[in-house]
Amino acid sequence: MAIETTTLLNTLFLAALGLLVIVSGGILYLTTLEWRDRRRQDRDKRLGS
Structure with a gap:
């Protein structure tokens, strides 16, 4: 029984x-x-402004 337990x-x-x-x-x-998506969105905001 100990082996099964x-x-x-x-x-x-x-x-x-x-x-x-x-x-x-x-x-x-x-x-x-x-993190990667947030970085991409921040980069797009900077380039788009």
Whole structure:
């Protein structure tokens, strides 16, 4: 019974770690897109004025 519990906990830990990496990567991706878009809009404002 202890072996099954350990296997279950290891599986849950790896799943949680994987989700954390995926969510963190998504946040980093969206932040980078927003930063790039904001930079592009600022450049367009300066050139258009």
